[in-house]
Amino acid sequence: MKIAILGTGMVGHALGTKLVAIGHQVLMGSRTASSEAGQEWLRSVQGQARIGTFADAAAFGEIVLDCTNGANSLAALRLAGAAHLNGKILIQISNPLDFPKGCRPR
Numbered sequence: 001m002k003i004a005i006l007g008t009g010m011v012g013h014a015l016g017t018k019l020v021a022i023g024h025q026v027l028m029g030s031r032t033a034s035s036e037a038g039q040e041w042l043r044s045v046q047g048q049a050r051i052g053t054f055a056d057a058a059a060f061g062e063i064v065l066d067c068t069n070g071a072n073s074l075a076a077l078r079l080a081g082a083a084h085l086n087g088k089i090l091i092q093i094s095n096p097l098d099f100p101k102g103c104r105p106r
């Protein structure tokens with residue numbers, strides 16, 4: 001299955017690595033097409049996946065996993081593009097935590 005990972009943090013890395021290992025096609029998205037964190041992950045999976053922008057990932061995936069920073073997930077989803085997300089399963093993994101207030105939801 002084609003799976004989009006929005007987010008290059010440790011959550012995106014962990015889920016992306018497992019999904020590649022069990023045979024899925026994964027495209028990890030970021031604000032930039034060749035982010036350092038995305039390239040690092042791509043090397044860790046021996047190039048057996050793709051990286052790109054949030055929009056590239058959302059266009060590619062049949063299922064989209066949102067693993068972005070929760071305070072900025074709406075901005076990331078806007079960059080992904082409504083047209084690319086329309087009709088797809090979107091699994092929201094992010095939490096809008098407010099760290100200055102002790103990790104409570106915003």
Ligand SMILES: NC(=O)c1ccc[n+]([C@@H]2O[C@H](COP(=O)([O-])OP(=O)(O)OC[C@H]3O[C@@H](n4cnc5c(N)ncnc54)[C@H](OP(=O)(O)O)[C@@H]3O)[C@@H](O)[C@H]2O)c1
Pocket residue numbers: 006007008009010011012029030031032035037067068069070071072073075076093094095096097
């Ligand atoms: N549900 C659970 O069990 C669980 C467990 C742990 C964590 N979480 C949540 O999972 C999420 C990911 O955590 P993480 O530590 O892996 O990553 P993170 O550091 O919270 O987020 C990294 C991603 O957020 C994007 N981002 C940051 N600022 C942005 C902005 N202004 N606009 C658009 N995108 C922005 C980054 O884009 P770039 O790639 O361009 O830098 C990057 O891809 C968090 O919300 C966390 O709370 C959930």
